[in-house]
Amino acid sequence: QVQLVESGGVLVQAGGSLRLSCAASGRTFSSYAMAWFRQAPGKEREFVAGISRRGDSTDYADAVKDRFTISRDGAKNTVYLQMNSLKPEDTAVYYCAADLNSITVVHIRASVYDYWGQGTQVTVSP
Numbered sequence: 001q002v003q004l005v006e007s008g009g010v011l012v013q014a015g016g017s018l019r020l021s022c023a024a025s026g027r028t029f030s031s032y033a034m035a036w037f038r039q040a041p042g043k044e045r046e047f048v049a050g051i052s053r054r055g056d057s058t059d060y061a062d063a064v065k066d067r068f069t070i071s072r073d074g075a076k077n078t079v080y081l082q083m084n085s086l087k088p089e090d091t092a093v094y095y096c097a098a099d100l101n102s103i104t105v106v107h108i109r110a111s112v113y114d115y116w117g118q119g120t121q122v123t124v125s126p
Helices: none
Strands: 003-007 012-015 018-025 033-039 046-051 059-061 068-071 079-085 094-099 122-126
Touching: 003 094, 012 018, 012 079, 018 033, 018 094, 018 122, 033 079, 046 068, 046 079, 059 068
Parallel strands: 012 122
Antiparallel strands: 003 018, 018 079, 033 046, 033 094, 046 059, 068 079, 094 122
């Protein structure tokens, strides 16, 4: 079992920055890859960014590349999503997820991930 708890979602103006956190517990943190997904009203959940078990491989959706950065801190069992130059279209509920099976690959399909957090709302005003 892995428990994931997101935090950091708030209302922010366009152009601003925000950092989301996802605290993990229940299994050895370095034994699973992590990712952030988001879901806007009326839309499907989409991949945002992912990081491998050891943190040596990352992947980003085209829509956030060069604006968002994913990282992980083994000492704190936490994965972060640094979001810069935010746009109104970034408004969504952001979820973190854990993939217990992949060793080096970062998957973009939600069905691959075994555990999910409850989500945190990010709202970007124009």
